[in-house]
Amino acid sequence: MAERSFAKEVEKLRLGAGEEFAGEGILAITKALLECGVGYVGGYQGAPISHLMDVLADAQEILGELGVHYEASASEATATAMLAASVHYPIRGAVTYKSTVGTNVASDALANLASGGVTGGALIIVGEDYGEGSSIMQERSHAFAMKSQVWLLDPRPNLPSIVKAVENGFELSEASNTPVMLLVRIRCCHVHGKFTTRDNKRPPMSVADALEAPRRDTGRIVLPPASFLHEKEKVSKRWPAAVDYIKANKINEFFGPERAKVGIVCQGGMYNGVVRALQRLGLADNFGETMVPLYVLNAVYPLVDDEFLSFCEGKDAVLVVEEGQPNYIEQAFGSMLHKAGAGHATRVVGKEHLPMAGEYTGQVMLDGIGSFLKAHVPHLLPAEVRAPNKLGDGEIVPDLTNVVPGRPPGFCVGCPERPIFAATKLVEQELGQHHIASDIGCHLFSIMPPFELGATTMGYGLGPASASAFNSPDAKRRSISFVGDGGFWHNGLTSSVGNAVFNKNDGVIVIVDNYYSAATGGQDILSSRANNKTKSTKHPIPKAVEGMGVKWIRHLDRTYDVPKMRETLKEALTTDEKGPKVIVASSECMLNRQRRERPLLNQAIKDGTRVVKPKFGVDEDICTGDHACMRLSGCPSLSVKTLDDPLRDDPVAHIDQNCVGCGNCGEVADAAVLCPSFYRADVVHNPSGWDRFLERVRSRVIAFLQRRREGKRLVFSDA
Secondary structure (H helix, E strand, C coil), X not given: CCCCCCCCHHHHHHCCCCCEEEEEHHHHHHHHXXXXXXXXXXXXXXXXXXXXXXXXXXXXXXXXXXXXXXXXXXXXXXHHHHCCHHHHCCCCXXXXXXXXXXXXXXXXXXXXXXXXXXXXCEEEEEEECCCCCCCCCCCCCHHHHHHHCCEEECCCCCHHHHHHHHHHHHHHHHHHCCCEEEEEEHHHHHCEEEEECCCCCCCCCXXXXXXXXCCCCHHHCCCCXXXXXXXXXXXXXXXXXXXXXXXXXCCCEEECCCCCCEEEEEEHHHHHHHHHHHHHCCCECCCCXXXXXXXXECEEECCCHHHHHHHHCCCCEEEXXXXXXXXXXXXXXXXXXXXXXXXXXXXXXXXXXXXXXXXXXXXXXXXXXXXXXXXXXXXXXXXXXXXXXXXXXXXXXXXXXXXXXXXXXXXXXXXXXXXXXXXXXXXXXXXXXXXXXXXXXHHHHHHCCCCCCCCEECCCCCHHHHCXXXXXXXXXXXXXXXXXXHHHHXXXXXXXXXXXXXXXXXXXXXXXXXXXXXXXXXXXXXXXXXXXXXXXXXXXXXXXXXXXXXXXXXXXXXXXXXXXXXXXXXXXXXXXXXXXEEEEXXXXXXXXXXXXXXXXXXXXXXXXXXXXXXXXXXXXXXXXXXCHHHHCCCCCCXXXXXXXXXXXXXXXXXXXXXXXXXXXXXXXXXXXXXXXXXXXXXXXXXXXXXXXXXXXXXXXXXXXXXXXXXXXXXXXXXX
């Protein structure tokens, strides 16, 4: 069950020639693939590209009508290996994955694919997850294109440019027999706009057709001596062919006057930010007409010497707007000018005016471009810079960064992973601190308050692997490592669990099973318990672990049972049995559960059906206000409340309306022997006659007891 359904939006994929498409960048990319006659698509989800996989999953009927094969790949390496279908056959294939973490995983397959080259167009759509909105380490995909000699497109973030880049990517791949990476940034993926559609194309050759007529070419197989020839072919044939295509089809764009003292070169994905900065400086209008010449690199690798040198003619200085580090493009342009000799006196600058690293936000771009222009053409700058999004005398929004406290990331309301880490904290209170290795996924939020667990995270599915160095025979204490079900199937089964079995690791491995690849948007995986029409699910993780050779396995099918979770973890840390100890902790992701159940409950209530919903609360008269419950929970719905009672200075615990009734707060309070202030109340919608009768009886009994208690109170009077 994906985070978002595109069931309605995918109908736009049926639009024909001359019609207008209006929507999001992700959907436009899918439409462009179909217009280009793609034969097969695959990939692995991850921000900001997850929704592309969700669109493809929801569009399988349309893909099937066109004879397009679709697969949700087990990993990015699997996805890239799929493109082998384009090596010998004239079939266009496309795969997608998340930025550098995806290219890291895919690099082995990518190197082999790039070495042998392709016959059909091979397009790798990479969601460039860089900047403040990123969830990963800050790296760029550019290095992988250079390393493996695949070409890299970085289109301007508007729908016509994105759609054109998909078509150019396939054609460039076929013209140069080389895979092409299409880099789409966060804003590019989610930008909204319009473009004129074309008819969808059936692939001239489908993968089914290819199976009926197998082909092979020894020269395309990556094995010496062919692999030595591949390297020469890349430089002598494929590279020149790519440059010729880029020039002939004008992939890169020029804007502004032909002659000027200065110019700006930018990656295609940076174009909107550059133009916005020029607008605020009064040097461009709302339609992108600019007074400063722009050379926009929609193809950032390979670069075209002739285009750049021509752009530099007559200019004193050129600013290269290249987000991230190293500054590959700036260095390459500097080398071009150096080799061109004294005839080109243009100075190339970049990181002198722009930050060495970090996202180029609107303010950063404004400051950097303003600094460059002030240094070289100060007369162009206005006396006053236009305020962003300000009309007339409108008020500028105040800076609240020093007023509003930062909100650390954490688990969702009712998350079934929260009690796992509450139990871990309780065990550490009894047995002492342990080395804890974390992993990629929702469970990584355990490193933040209130749990503050975990020392490292080394990659998706590699949590237990990162604890392998602590498998010392002299150790008196076992390590603990966590891995999610998504990471387990992606990489962890072999790299973490298999490695632990093979090396007789004595540590404890906790597999956090929430039924989905939840952190990437709730996509189904092998162990998902939902019925999936096109995928095979319901494969138990404990059986896979047992198949790898693990002897000590415990499976908890309700993580909210904190006492049981605590005792199981304690047993794993203290048992005399050697070898890896694996705990599979299972409960459904609360977000996905709410997405499934809440519409059904709301409809039942609307239809007049009796519905009982649990609601938890805190008895204000019993709560002492020590807030120990929060230090072992951290649920966003568990907050504090100040009482009107003048004798109660400290605020008490309070559960707000966001509570989903998971019961974790009460379970934790009970397991930690904190206090009995938590209670559960069942809210009955559309109550029956019996419910109403019971309510009247309870109300009268409670009223009687209250009056009785009031009658026994000691009262002081003035008489």
